[in-house]
Amino acid sequence: MRVAENLNLALHQAFESDPAVHLLGEDVADPYGGAFKITKGLSSRFPDRVLSTPLSEGGIAGVAAGLALAGHPAIVEIMFGDFAALAFDQIVNFAGKSVSMYGRRLALPLVVRCPSGAGRGYGPTHSQSLQKHFVGVPGLSLYEISPFHDNRVLLPRILGRAEPALLFEDKVLYTRQMFGDGIVDGVFSFDLMECGTARVFLDDPDTFDCVLIVPGGLAHRAVAAARTLMLEDEISCLVLVPARLYPFDVEPLLPALSRAAAICVAEDGTAGGTWGGEVAHQIHRRLWGRLRRPVTLVHAADTVIPTAVHLEEQVMVREGTITAALRETLSD
Amino acid sequence: MRVAENLNLALHQAFESDPAVHLLGEDVADPYGGAFKITKGLSSRFPDRVLSTPLSEGGIAGVAAGLALAGHPAIVEIMFGDFAALAFDQIVNFAGKSVSMYGRRLALPLVVRCPSGAGRGYGPTHSQSLQKHFVGVPGLSLYEISPFHDNRVLLPRILGRAEPALLFEDKVLYTRQMFGDGIVDGVFSFDLMECGTARVFLDDPDTFDCVLIVPGGLAHRAVAAARTLMLEDEISCLVLVPARLYPFDVEPLLPALSRAAAICVAEDGTAGGTWGGEVAHQIHRRLWGRLRRPVTLVHAADTVIPTAVHLEEQVMVREGTITAALRETLSD
Amino acid sequence: MESVTAPTTRGRAYELADEDLRILLLIRHFERTLLELFEQGELNGTTHTCLGQEYVPVALRPLLRPRDFVFSNHRGHGHYLARYEDPHGLLAEIMGREGAVCNGVGGSQHILRDRYLSTGVQGQSLPVATGVALGLKKTDPGALACVYIGDGTWGEGAVYEALNMAQLWNAPLLVVVEHNGIAQSTPTAAQMAGTIGGRARAFGVRHHRVATSDIGRIRDELAPLLRDVRDQCRPLVVEFLTNRVGPHSKGDDSRPPEVIRLAREQDWYRRYGEEFPERMAAFDAEARELVGRVAREVAARPPSVWEDR
Amino acid sequence: MESVTAPTTRGRAYELADEDLRILLLIRHFERTLLELFEQGELNGTTHTCLGQEYVPVALRPLLRPRDFVFSNHRGHGHYLARYEDPHGLLAEIMGREGAVCNGVGGSQHILRDRYLSTGVQGQSLPVATGVALGLKKTDPGALACVYIGDGTWGEGAVYEALNMAQLWNAPLLVVVEHNGIAQSTPTAAQMAGTIGGRARAFGVRHHRVATSDIGRIRDELAPLLRDVRDQCRPLVVEFLTNRVGPHSKGDDSRPPEVIRLAREQDWYRRYGEEFPERMAAFDAEARELVGRVAREVAARPPSVWEDR
Numbered sequence A, B: 001m002r003v004a005e006n007l008n009l010a011l012h013q014a015f016e017s018d019p020a021v022h023l024l025g026e027d028v029a030d031p032y033g034g035a036f037k038i039t040k041g042l043s044s045r046f047p048d049r050v051l052s053t054p055l056s057e058g059g060i061a062g063v064a065a066g067l068a069l070a071g072h073p074a075i076v077e078i079m080f081g082d083f084a085a086l087a088f089d090q091i092v093n094f095a096g097k098s099v100s101m102y103g104r105r106l107a108l109p110l111v112v113r114c115p116s117g118a119g120r121g122y123g124p125t126h127s128q129s130l131q132k133h134f135v136g137v138p139g140l141s142l143y144e145i146s147p148f149h150d151n152r153v154l155l156p157r158i159l160g161r162a163e164p165a166l167l168f169e170d171k172v173l174y175t176r177q178m179f180g181d182g183i184v185d186g187v188f189s190f191d192l193m194e195c196g197t198a199r200v201f202l203d204d205p206d207t208f209d210c211v212l213i214v215p216g217g218l219a220h221r222a223v224a225a226a227r228t229l230m231l232e233d234e235i236s237c238l239v240l241v242p243a244r245l246y247p248f249d250v251e252p253l254l255p256a257l258s259r260a261a262a263i264c265v266a267e268d269g270t271a272g273g274t275w276g277g278e279v280a281h282q283i284h285r286r287l288w289g290r291l292r293r294p295v296t297l298v299h300a301a302d303t304v305i306p307t308a309v310h311l312e313e314q315v316m317v318r319e320g321t322i323t324a325a326l327r328e329t330l331s332d
Numbered sequence C, D: 001m002e003s004v005t006a007p008t009t010r011g012r013a014y015e016l017a018d019e020d021l022r023i024l025l026l027i028r029h030f031e032r033t034l035l036e037l038f039e040q041g042e043l044n045g046t047t048h049t050c051l052g053q054e055y056v057p058v059a060l061r062p063l064l065r066p067r068d069f070v071f072s073n074h075r076g077h078g079h080y081l082a083r084y085e086d087p088h089g090l091l092a093e094i095m096g097r098e099g100a101v102c103n104g105v106g107g108s109q110h111i112l113r114d115r116y117l118s119t120g121v122q123g124q125s126l127p128v129a130t131g132v133a134l135g136l137k138k139t140d141p142g143a144l145a146c147v148y149i150g151d152g153t154w155g156e157g158a159v160y161e162a163l164n165m166a167q168l169w170n171a172p173l174l175v176v177v178e179h180n181g182i183a184q185s186t187p188t189a190a191q192m193a194g195t196i197g198g199r200a201r202a203f204g205v206r207h208h209r210v211a212t213s214d215i216g217r218i219r220d221e222l223a224p225l226l227r228d229v230r231d232q233c234r235p236l237v238v239e240f241l242t243n244r245v246g247p248h249s250k251g252d253d254s255r256p257p258e259v260i261r262l263a264r265e266q267d268w269y270r271r272y273g274e275e276f277p278e279r280m281a282a283f284d285a286e287a288r289e290l291v292g293r294v295a296r297e298v299a300a301r302p303p304s305v306w307e308d309r
């Protein structure tokens, strides 16, 4: 099953299981079904609960927060995650704050879905990964879809927390297959740790040289890098893919991390105040004295994401960026 | 001279020295002169170049970017820095991008001033320090005023770079005195390093146990902590206060940092994807193997900033938060 | 789609009910007390009093129902007191004392109680209220979401995004505009091109302007309009032409004396004092006494405790 | 503050100049070629063609001056070609080849050349254009800032924040609305309450609706209005009732066949083909040939180089 389809099913199930759930977004109604077709069929089945909106990202986020406040869990699709910038105030300064700023916890089941990432030639304002800008807001959780995490499990869990959340969705990932039955390919297997993080390994999840931590959008690139490193360098990697990016709990990963010869966190988007930096900091503090080297961060080049394919490739994090970074790290 | 006055003079001088400079913001015109009186006198002297605006933070940032694009360096006052959230799209996705997304560098002299920080009882939506949310945008620089950096030097330097920038201004700092002649108090002296970072030291900038790195808004609290640590624990601290937060160049600080028994970065705002995390990461990578312990980060408590003074104090970074953190670090 | 009240009272005269006068004066003295407490250094942070505008929420009191949501803004003490008559809880909130509505966390600008919510970011609440209205329409038919905003808040783009959606989707949304001719230090003419009525109409939203402060008349005018909000889910903007008698927050009134004088002249407090001096004096003394007692009681309380973070 | 063209041509008939026909057809074939290249897998990413709307920037061509700023949006190829007649530079930009206006970095939606700038975030350019207009007013009196937006873009709050400031501060701002009745998949009625005219007027901004695609007539109508934008610094919204003949981007046209048929019927291309078939055929062949040559030339170029990051 393609990831897009899995996500679509997850939305259908959320609507089936809770008659209060709503979804809002631009062009989400049938027959269009959203720019990436993730909401296909929803408006036909649940016409009263799917609102195809005007171009008003800030307003939509606010309306969704209002629905949530009135007891209707609300899911927003921001057509391109880049435009979440227009909803920054509503997400960070209303939804994120309201769960605690009134002196007691308030339920606010709100999920803002952000199709993100480059690699499709959409250019500088339609290809960003804005995760880092939303990291570190108390009361606001960040998730990212992955080919390992069934969204039919993830989405109800997010909604169940009844707190505002952003769900980042890599646009290229939409077109890929979900992995199932613990199988990634002939070489790699995966399982889900109890904490929810997926781990991809060769034969044994406890035998590896390096650890690669990536959000779901980078999963394929990370696995490809692991494969290359294994074949060409005989370096074995454990790839860790958490579903929840923030708050991030490094604790359950420490046993594995403390055994790694090198740890690398790769993420889309530019360096500076990133999610990966946050992960690295937690690792440095918790494993100080037990790490052979500092955590390596891999990012996109320090500039905008250009439109032309050949330029986009120069800027984006690719499989090769990750392998090169790990090789360099190990050669230190 | 109070910091507010220094900033006001800096604005006056910017207007005097360049007849194209404009300033926009809510209630910035005389006789009101802005919510914090920072723009006093400007509109009387330069009525054509000071625009007292409607409540339209996003729009104002856009108009300012337009002025800058048309060759008029523009300064925006966001009444409370928290509301920069409303201008996030214009700042990050227009101004920040436009300097490079057209395939060549574009001049865009834009400074968005953000009165920030807690400690004045303004409550959860009027007390934040949003620096971290703007960190890591290529083409967008972040500065913060301090009692050591004469804004009459800093502001022209920022404008001279002709690139979009945010200038964070601690609201409590407004009411404090600028330090001059290298004197902080009877005990501490300061100087400005060539890279522009201010360093506060006891007798000799090269003799210290620990290093404290803070943005300008925390300068007084950091110096107070240094004083306490000296008096009560006989720990001497070097306090480093950079004027430019991002991009941050750790290079010139490495000689000092490599000699420190402990390094602490303190900042207002909650943990997670912060500026301090970015600084820590750079230090960890550059001084790996030479640090005795990981960099300690100090933040506000992981929640909103409450209104009542006694609660605000529980949450904010205070002198005591910093001393406690350094003591704990050294006891590890 | 547009209607206006006559600014002067014509036709049948409305009696001001004791109950209304009592609450008007409760708010008045509450606000005055706040300014005094600030002057005495007893209060921290900032606060925005609704001096001169008290009659707006008092007029709306019987028109709103417990199941309605009310969204308030920075100038919200009157909105709260008219709904809950709870000066203790509000003052405790502002002073950070035990019994505070929000445990002292929200303070003057961020209050949540049942279906009442205020925020300090102008304009933010309009889309939220629209969402709530859409929710109410499904689960509480007949209930509405009422959101108070000032004239200056019409500068924010969020207002228009919300009006558009409210009208497109027939949200039972009532926008109450307290048009006091100023935003902080900026006269409306310097921050608003066009008119509030024109802006509502441009989105197909019904608009009614209230140019009187006569509470009975206001209620008569608004009752049928609010019925349509509830029954037809037809959004409505009610624009009160009103006056800010006090400073924006604490002593920051940069208006020319002439403008301040005019505002004071129109103050209901002054007018009622002239119209029925004895009744006013009696109620006034009672409210003053009540608020004074509240202030003493609350000041004597221990600091608020914030547990459920 | 409001004016409208008659939708049908009455009074004196306007001749379509060769020059105009030539550029109309240049744009038409440019856009068609893009869709073909996409189908052949020669292009990456996305693109939004202006099929059916080409006459809007062509009509404005002689009314705009080199010192004017033009802000374009996602559907901007016509805007660019009408200004610069540079199919090579634009196609190279879209294909990422040498000679690209922005070195292939911006692509279809992000173009900067002299005083022409486009962005892919709807609404963002209106406040920016307002700022530019204010700047021009000082340093280039008589010049204006022209910003193209679609009907759907009126959902964005930024539009209203900008209109308000433009009118308050007398910015020489010209907003050209290409009202094609749809935003991506959403018909205007489903995303806009009220009207564009009403919204402009609500901010005191002059509004003119163009209901014809007759280029000469459009120019006659707009010339005096644009003069006022320049000379009196009076903002103006010109709303073109127009038709999107093609898909939103690449083949994503979910409109009912009936609606698409109607749009095609009104297409100037079809009409001119009927009105003056021979002249059309000659110019059409020429434009087709030209764009074909451009496409071959550009496709043969090496990839663009991005140096000045």
Ligand SMILES: Cc1ncc(C[n+]2csc(CCOP(=O)(O)OP(=O)(O)O)c2C)c(N)n1
Residues within 6 Å of the ligand: B026, B055, B057, B079, B083, B086, C074, C075, C120, C121, C122, C123, C149, C150, C151, C152, C153, C154, C178, C180, C182, C183, C184, C244, C248
């Ligand atoms: C988004 C935002 N911008 C600015 C402010 C600061 N501010 C608080 S009240 C106010 C003026 C509001 O004017 P108006 O809406 O007319 O209400 P009034 O104060 O007159 O009741 C301003 C600028 C704010 N709270 N939120």
Ligand SMILES: Cc1ncc(C[n+]2csc(CCOP(=O)(O)OP(=O)(O)O)c2C)c(N)n1
Residues within 6 Å of the ligand: A026, A055, A057, A079, A083, A086, D074, D075, D120, D121, D122, D123, D149, D150, D151, D152, D153, D154, D178, D180, D182, D183, D184, D244, D248
């Ligand atoms: C802020 C923002 N939201 C959404 C989009 C995605 N998008 C691109 S074009 C478009 C429809 C625009 O409609 P309209 O303004 O009518 O222009 P048209 O496409 O009809 O020319 C949308 C939703 C965008 N580019 N920017």
Ligand SMILES: [Mg+2]
Residues within 6 Å of the ligand: C150, C151, C152, C178, C179, C180, C181, C182, C183, C184
């Ligand atoms: Mg007002």
Ligand SMILES: [Mg+2]
Residues within 6 Å of the ligand: D150, D151, D152, D178, D179, D180, D181, D182, D183, D184
């Ligand atoms: Mg359209």
